[in-house]
Amino acid sequence: MSELVHRKNTRPVKVGNVTIGGSNELFIQSMTTTKTHDVEATVAEIHRLEEAGCQIVRVACPDERAANAIADIKKQINIPLVVDIHFNYKLALKAIEGGADKIRINPGNIGKRDKVELVVNAAKEKNIPIRIGVNAGSLERGILEKYGYPTADGMVESALHHIKILEDLDFHDIIVSMKASDVGLAVEAYEKAAKAFDYPLHLGITESGTLFSGTVKSAAGLGILLSKGIGNTLRVSLSADPVEEVKVARELLKSFGLASNAATLISCPTCGRIEIDLISIANEVEEYISKIKAPIKVAVLGCAVNGPGEAREADIGIAGARGEGLLFRHGETVRKVPEDQMVEELKKEIDILAEAHRLK
Numbered sequence: 001m002s003e004l005v006h007r008k009n010t011r012p013v014k015v016g017n018v019t020i021g022g023s024n025e026l027f028i029q030s031m032t033t034t035k036t037h038d039v040e041a042t043v044a045e046i047h048r049l050e051e052a053g054c055q056i057v058r059v060a061c062p063d064e065r066a067a068n069a070i071a072d073i074k075k076q077i078n079i080p081l082v083v084d085i086h087f088n089y090k091l092a093l094k095a096i097e098g099g100a101d102k103i104r105i106n107p108g109n110i111g112k113r114d115k116v117e118l119v120v121n122a123a124k125e126k127n128i129p130i131r132i133g134v135n136a137g138s139l140e141r142g143i144l145e146k147y148g149y150p151t152a153d154g155m156v157e158s159a160l161h162h163i164k165i166l167e168d169l170d171f172h173d174i175i176v177s178m179k180a181s182d183v184g185l186a187v188e189a190y191e192k193a194a195k196a197f198d199y200p201l202h203l204g205i206t207e208s209g210t211l212f213s214g215t216v217k218s219a220a221g222l223g224i225l226l227s228k229g230i231g232n233t234l235r236v237s238l239s240a241d242p243v244e245e246v247k248v249a250r251e252l253l254k255s256f257g258l259a260s261n262a263a264t265l266i267s268c269p270t271c272g273r274i275e276i277d278l279i280s281i282a283n284e285v286e287e288y289i290s291k292i293k294a295p296i297k298v299a300v301l302g303c304a305v306n307g308p309g310e311a312r313e314a315d316i317g318i319a320g321a322r323g324e325g326l327l328f329r330h331g332e333t334v335r336k337v338p339e340d341q342m343v344e345e346l347k348k349e350i351d352i353l354a355e356a357h358r359l360k
């Protein structure tokens, strides 16, 4: 771990019933793809996201119809609702009035000071934070002219400019994102931001691509930041069903031991020694453990030759063994089970472990 551990030193900021920053875990966010004014569709999508493990959800607010829908949406969901507004202070006021738990708006883009004050005062009154969203693709003209093109320093300067506007109004419930679709630029911008201020950082590699390429790109960039202790909440941006964003974010957090309430799958890459239909079993088990809210490690291995020993860290696992399966714990075989009952037996053991964690 590098010396830069921003995460532990950030200011705690409340968003609905969760607190981002401070000593808290990173929260997973996503954004709906429905038209926000279509309350039914938006609520249905949010419920799917909640079920997948999304902890904070954001909706776009491009017009009055969307702003008017916020109160209705808010009533029907269980996780904090963030409303994303560009420029328009009236929409911001409406969203806050409707019960938004956080708004995403850049104060420097709102316009005259009296309008900024109206928004900031409304946020203060409702005790909700503001996320400043710095994006390499939409830096202020003055900053672009100064640096010639989007740079990490320019992005930090932009963040500090917006932060100052809020601080001058004695507003400190601030969260900042420093997004860029270029991985190197985003990483540098977040690293510099982590040194420049102690407000919580919302991580993201924006416009990262489709499910496959975007996952790789996001993991590459966010992985560097997470390993350095940077970031308090994250959104993986994919051109895909937003449920996939949540799954990728959770997997990423698990990779760094940053999700205390999720199970992990260890599965072998298969080779010529394989004795079972490993790939479909691994997919089935992965789907099963996605609902388990305990830090259990589950292994699924193609053969018993190297299997159990290679997955010693697994709390429970199965390995193929010619027509049957070996059930093992921490590298030691517990019992043999017929191949056709192997997965069901494994699921039962997973449930027992999950229950034991729940009762701890």
Ligand code: SF4
Pocket (backbone or CB within 6 Å): 268, 269, 270, 271, 272, 273, 274, 275, 301, 302, 303, 304, 305, 306, 307
């Ligand atoms: Fe091959 Fe067995 Fe290792 Fe899987 S566990 S990769 S099948 S040796």
